[in-house]
Amino acid sequence: MSDTIKLPEYALEATDLRKTYRGGGKAPDKEALRGIDLKVKRGSFFGLLGPNGAGKSTFINIFAGLTNKTSGTARTWGVDIDQDSRAARAAIGVVPQEISADVFFTPYETLELMAGFYGVPKKERRTDELLEVLGLTDKRDAYVRQLSGGMKRRLLVAKAMVHTPPVLVLDEPTAGVDIELRRQLWDFVRELHARGTTIVLTTHYLEEAQELCDEIAIIDHGKVIACEPKETLLKRMDRKTLVITPGEALPAVPASLDGLDAEIRPDGSLAISYRFGEVSVAEMIERFHASGARIADLRTEEADLEDVFLSLTYNREDA
Numbered sequence: 001m002s003d004t005i006k007l008p009e010y011a012l013e014a015t016d017l018r019k020t021y022r023g024g025g026k027a028p029d030k031e032a033l034r035g036i037d038l039k040v041k042r043g044s045f046f047g048l049l050g051p052n053g054a055g056k057s058t059f060i061n062i063f064a065g066l067t068n069k070t071s072g073t074a075r076t077w078g079v080d081i082d083q084d085s086r087a088a089r090a091a092i093g094v095v096p097q098e099i100s101a102d103v104f105f106t107p108y109e110t111l112e113l114m115a116g117f118y119g120v121p122k123k124e125r126r127t128d129e130l131l132e133v134l135g136l137t138d139k140r141d142a143y144v145r146q147l148s149g150g151m152k153r154r155l156l157v158a159k160a161m162v163h164t165p166p167v168l169v170l171d172e173p174t175a176g177v178d179i180e181l182r183r184q185l186w187d188f189v190r191e192l193h194a195r196g197t198t199i200v201l202t203t204h205y206l207e208e209a210q211e212l213c214d215e216i217a218i219i220d221h222g223k224v225i226a227c228e229p230k231e232t233l234l235k236r237m238d239r240k241t242l243v244i245t246p247g248e249a250l251p252a253v254p255a256s257l258d259g260l261d262a263e264i265r266p267d268g269s270l271a272i273s274y275r276f277g278e279v280s281v282a283e284m285i286e287r288f289h290a291s292g293a294r295i296a297d298l299r300t301e302e303a304d305l306e307d308v309f310l311s312l313t314y315n316r317e318d319a
């Protein structure tokens with residue numbers, strides 16, 4: 001990107017984006033996106049989370065040019081996909097969820113074909129560099145069908161990067177990838193992000209999103225139910241848990257803790273869930289001691305993304 005070009009504030013923007021899949025035969029229509037408003041800031045590492053069938057892939061596929069939207073607007077790198085679909089597509093690389101291998105080509109040929117498809121001039125191609133950073137150099141001339149699942153997935157990442165797009169979208173990139181490969185993949189993606197690529201990631205591994213993303217949106221039943229910086233989202237769960245390991249096994253929750261949300265866990269520890277500012281840790285300890293029991297150990301637990309996710313997506317009324 002040249003410095004003289006004004007960079008957009010948002011890498012992706014969706015306004016009232018809707019998608020209804022028409023049911024064939026007796027199948028009913030499916031409203032997969034029900035008015036999505038979402039902005040992904042340029043330069044962010046954005047997590048798009050949601051339960052199965054929430055609409056994440058549909059959302060991504062509209063930006064990738066693989067699915068037609070029913071209504072609403074979508075802009076990639078400031079370009080409306082209806083007004084200039086070619087320029088919009090050139091700004092984005094999508095690593096799809098499904099592994100569909102081009103079995104008759106080698107990784108090298110696959111990347112060269114893809115670069116040709118995007119109109120990347122020969123001297124600007126990065127085929128060997130991409131194979132190298134994704135650990136595929138020694139498979140450069142093998143048939144793709146001979147690659148392992150993890151290698152095929154890395155080839156998909158390389159394919160999405162041939163035209164050096166400023167926005168890279170990864171749809172469930174580590175499903176079925178072993179820990180070592182997952183780490184390599186994240187190192188690569190982190191490096192891209194550090195060099196300025198905007199990353200949008202969908203994942204079922206909430207720990208992964210919690211570790212990597214700085215901004216998180218949660219989609220459920222085709223609607224955005226939360227979109228905020230990760231830290232803000234985590235603060236929504238202002239509940240903490242005080243976990244006391246008693247000196248001796250407790251037969252029941254001590255009466256001195258009446259009124260508090262306390263339970264004995266299967267491992268024998270006593271867990272008191274409390275809202276920050278509602279009751280102090282000192283008071284809880286004092287009340288525990290008042291029962292005559294001893295404390296062998298003590299710790300607190302904070303909410304993580306999984307708690308937030310479950311509390312937001314579980315049993316929603318408008319679902």
Ligand SMILES: Nc1ncnc2c1ncn2[C@@H]1O[C@H](COP(=O)(O)OP(=O)(O)OP(=O)(O)O)[C@@H](O)[C@H]1O
Pocket residue numbers: 021022030031032050051052053054055056057058059
């Ligand atoms: N081609 C299609 N025809 C009809 N319905 C579809 C089609 N593609 C997706 N759907 C439906 O649209 C809804 C959203 O699907 P989508 O794949 O976007 O969800 P997702 O959040 O990506 O799910 P997952 O996490 O399981 O990948 C689902 O109910 C799905 O069954």
